[in-house]
Amino acid sequence: MDFAYSPKVEALRAQLNAFMDKHIVPRIHQWHEEVNAGQYPVSFMEALKDKARSEGLWNLFLPHLNEDEPGTRLSNLEYAPLAEIMGRVPWASEVFNCNAPDTGNMELLHMFATPAQRKQWLEPLLDGKIRSAFAMTEPAVASSDATNITTRIRRDGDDYVIDGRKWFITNAAHPNCQLFIVMGKTDPDAPSHSQQSMILVPRDTPGVKIIRNITVVNHTAPEGHCEIEFKGVRVPKENLLGAEGSGFALAQARLGPGRIHHCMRSIGAAELALELMIERAQARTAFGKRLHEHGSVGEWIAKSRIEIDQARLFVLKAAWMIDTVGAKAARKEISMIKALVPSVHTAVCERAMQVFGAMGLSPDTPLADSWTWGRALRFADGPDEVHLQSIARMEIQARPFEAGSVSPYLTTPD
The missing domain is CATH 2.40.110.10 (Butyryl-CoA Dehydrogenase, subunit A, domain 2)
Structure with missing residues (x-):
């Protein structure tokens, strides 16, 4: 398994980061102003979508695009770090036509729609018109x-x-x-x-x-x-x-890649929360010390870095498995990342909120909104408990118990 980003992906990451910095981050305040004033969709969304499409940052999530369909054909492993970048701003993925639940629906239609259904629904979805x-x-x-x-x-x-x-x-x-x-x-x-x-x-x-x-x-x-x-x-x-009668099977086909997308966007949100926590911990003084010099805050920063990097590697492994052996064979790994990543997301956001104090609860930072979505993801695409039960069941099935058998690793009396 090699999770190093290819030159192609590194170039796309650089291009996407530049687009985010130039066109999306400067509009975060405007987005909130317009939505709070009751204007939705926001006034600039279509112009940003046109710009993204013209730069080739469009429909990045579909690995099996046809030649005549708009977008950049990427594997799940290639798309994952791009989803992370988009996840730093909750509404950013729409700009690139990579937003849920449209992505999952386009996957479904791409795999199972009739030619007439593709014409009526898939084509306008791929074009970002609906x-x-x-x-x-x-x-x-x-x-x-x-x-x-x-x-x-x-x-x-x-x-x-x-x-x-x-x-x-x-x-x-x-x-x-x-x-x-x-x-x-x-x-x-x-x-x-x-x-x-x-x-x-x-x-x-x-x-x-x-x-x-x-x-x-x-x-x-x-x-x-x-x-x-x-x-x-x-x-x-x-x-x-x-x-x-095929609905259950279709739902499972839809959810596999979608969980990769959700998890990588969550990692992007957690990464942003950690960046804000570090900045605040260096800028703020309490009891004669910078916040990061207090033991608990430094520990939160360290734990957050460890947890985010662990989660990212785990999601990349799941994406690699979907690409190489298919979502069905990767179902345990998909359940594991879905049970893990939202908890990492909320834990990092909560630490960052604590470092910001009361400000962390306010709309002056993205932390409260990010924590809320992370908490919701513990239900979306199946609650934690269902995934944990599935993981346990697969582990037990892989190691069947035979009555009377004793592990050679146990110390037993003669």
Whole structure:
């Protein structure tokens, strides 16, 4: 395993860092001003997207782009350090058309859409002309187990009719969101992992109702984490994505690379929090010493560096495995990084907030917002506990126990 960045990736990192410094970081204050004033999307987003695309910083996340599709074809390992750079500013990935959940939805459509579906939905998503949402989680059941999903997708002649309620659906409040990929049950009597299907639902279909944009730790995201009602929503049978009963398998295919993206953006956010912590610890004096000269603060800085570097290497390994053996074979590593990285993200942000004191709780730093998103990621794409259970199960299966067997490493009496 060689995780050194290739000359190609180093060049892209330099180009992306320069773009961030010149075009994105100077607009952070303006972004907050406009969003707080109720203007969303912000006034400069489309111009930045045009600029990014003209510089070749576009659709960096898809390793299997076709020649006629816009973007830069990168492996997961090549894309990972670029996602880290984007993660330093929460809204930056949209500039490069690399934002969740659109990335995962484009992956799905790229792998499973019919030619007509690709024309109608994938092409405008690849061009950044529309946004999309992935509607799986439900309020009434533990949706970390997709077999619990209760939304019904019922065949009626040449149509499917959808009834159900979803929530925490990211992007659903974005004015440019035109597509929901909805997961529901087409056959509740089939084997548990063959009951679910995915279907494409245009945002303006009658019966689709946005109930509310749910706040996350009392923070409101302008793109939305919405509760949505689907009541008698009728779409043509051609809107089915893949085959009936394939929804669970499609969801697993979607989540593998997406978890790499989430984790690397989290590492970028944690890296920024550490930089701010170090700067504050050198600039601030308390009790006659610079903050970093107090033992606890120096220890926080050291621990944060160790944890971030460990997490980064682990995510790069998972990305390398997806590229070389596929997401299915890398499922343990994917679960491990998903259980690890959000905790590192929040731990580093919390230390930085403590070093900043009351200012760390305010909107004068990005730390409170970053901590909030890190905390939310402990649920997104499966809660920590589900990933930990999966890891334990795979470890136990790899080392089956035989009754009466004794490890030769144990000291036993003769």
